[in-house]
Amino acid sequence: xxxxxxxxxxxxxxxxxxxxxxxxxxxxxxxxxxxxxxxxxxxxxxxxxxxxxxxxxxxxxxxxxxxxxxxxxxxxxxxxxxxxxxxxxxxxxxxxxxxxxxxxxxxxxxxxxxxxxxxxxxxxxxxxxxxxxxxxxxxxxxxxxxxxxxxxxxxxxxxxxxxxxxxxxxxxxxxxxxxxxxxxxxxxxxxxxxxxxxxxxxxxxxxxxxxxxxxxxxxxxxxxxxxxxxxxxxxxxxxxxxxxxxxxxxxxxxxxxxxxxxxxxxxxxxxxxxx
Numbered sequence: 001x002x003x004x005x006x007x008x009x010x011x012x013x014x015x016x017x018x019x020x021x022x023x024x025x026x027x028x029x030x031x032x033x034x035x036x037x038x039x040x041x042x043x044x045x046x047x048x049x050x051x052x053x054x055x056x057x058x059x060x061x062x063x064x065x066x067x068x069x070x071x072x073x074x075x076x077x078x079x080x081x082x083x084x085x086x087x088x089x090x091x092x093x094x095x096x097x098x099x100x101x102x103x104x105x106x107x108x109x110x111x112x113x114x115x116x117x118x119x120x121x122x123x124x125x126x127x128x129x130x131x132x133x134x135x136x137x138x139x140x141x142x143x144x145x146x147x148x149x150x151x152x153x154x155x156x157x158x159x160x161x162x163x164x165x166x167x168x169x170x171x172x173x174x175x176x177x178x179x180x181x182x183x184x185x186x187x188x189x190x191x192x193x194x195x196x197x198x199x200x201x202x203x204x205x206x207x208x209x210x211x212x213x214x215x216x217x218x219x220x221x222x223x224x225x226x227x228x229x230x231x232x233x234x235x236x237x238x239x240x241x242x243x244x245x246x247x248x249x250x251x252x253x254x255x256x257x258x259x260x261x262x263x264x265x266x267x268x269x270x271x272x273x274x275x
């Protein structure tokens with residue numbers, strides 16, 4: 001009996017098993033859907049629908065770079081045991097390579113463009129018997145006046161950063177971007193510059209600082225000026241360019257970038273399981 005794509009899709013929806021496993025089971029069952037389900041159950045391939053609701057907060061990040069783009073991805077699992085599995089890590093690396101090669105802006109778009117990777121993801125899920133989620137990705141296309149550097153924490157594989165510098169190019173600029181990416185991974189800024197801080201976040205910080213200053217007994221008329229001064233500490237914590245550079249704390253990241261004739265166009269920080 002001919003096994004159609006519709007039959008494979010139906011069995012996949014019912015069992016949560018990977019496409020290739022479903023096709024094999026249908027072939028073995030000569031197209032009998034119920035028997036194919038039993039075959040999958042007997043082989044431990046079914047049941048992914050139950051796993052799908054379980055939290056996948058472990059995992060790894062992976063980065064890949066080509067002449068056309070640099071991409072960062074996060075692949076999640078339920079346990080650190082699976083996150084350390086070589087097949088799981090190879091899948092993360094393959095997703096990063098595809099993200100760098102394909103002009104897609106989301107995991108869904110990338111998997112739609114590369115159905116072979118969707119099949120591989122499904123098959124890995126079925127084989128490792130955990131909920132596995134391709135959670136997020138970031139892709140930066142190459143440009144003549146842009147340098148992109150990245151850093152991955154090689155010991156854990158759970159933290160990675162991309163940094164995009166504008167107005168510069170070449171190996172030295174890429175190395176500078178890489179050094180700043182290391183800083184981002186260590187210091188975890190929330191914004192690139194002061195201008196990137198949302199107005200509501202800034203207003204909330206002002207209100208907190210004003211109340212703090214008021215509780216210290218400072219004169220009401222002096223509070224606005226004191227608050228503006230104290231905001232500098234907030235910027236040093238929250239904004240990349242205002243942070244002391246981790247390898248040279250006497251110098252701020254913004255000063256380092258300016259000395260190279262560059263600007264910070266943006267950064268991306270992925271920490272597994274965090275927003």
